[in-house]
Amino acid sequence: xxxxxxxxxxxxxxxxxxxxxxxxxxxxxxxxxxxxxxxxxxxxxxxxxxxxxxxxxxxxxxxxxxxxxxxxxxxxxxxxxxxxxxxxxxxxxxxxxxxxxxxxxxxxxxxxxxx
Numbered sequence: 454x455x456x457x458x459x460x461x462x463x464x465x466x467x468x469x470x471x472x473x474x475x476x477x478x479x480x481x482x483x484x485x486x487x488x489x490x491x492x493x494x495x496x497x498x499x500x501x502x503x504x505x506x507x508x509x510x511x512x513x514x515x516x517x518x519x520x521x522x523x524x525x526x527x528x529x530x531x532x533x534x535x536x537x538x539x540x541x542x543x544x545x546x547x548x549x550x551x552x553x554x555x556x557x558x559x560x561x562x563x564x565x566x567x568x
Contacts, residue, residue: 465489467522469498471530485522492518494528508533 464484471479481498491509495518508531510516522528 463487465522465524465526467494467525468527469494469530470527471499472532474532489522490518491516491520491522491528494522495530499530507531 464486467483467485467489469481469483473479479499483494483497485493485497491511495507495509506518508515509518510529510531511520511522511526513529516528
């Protein structure tokens with residue numbers, strides 16, 4: 454990293470990570486100017502434009518495209534969910550039945566239901 458005369462870095466080392474498919478991850482390491490935003494990092498790495506509006510985060514926390522980046526930030530691009538996790542859990546519970554899931558799976562001999 455180059456430094457300005459006052460000791461502050463002139464560029465930021467940023468990593469952009471995109472999960473393109475299950476078990477397929479692409480990673481770009483970028484040097485961006487100080488004051489760069491998430492949108493700048495996306496444009497520089499994988500050519501995503503602001504009109505595409507992908508779901509993004511910085512180190513696992515949701516972030517907007519106009520969030521200013523800090524040194525060594527990791528920008529993550531998320532794929533949309535195919536199934537709502539709450540719906541999937543309800544369907545799985547209905548398929549397996551109440552007796553074979555959660556608290557009800559390992560019942561003590563002589564114990565009350567749910568314990």
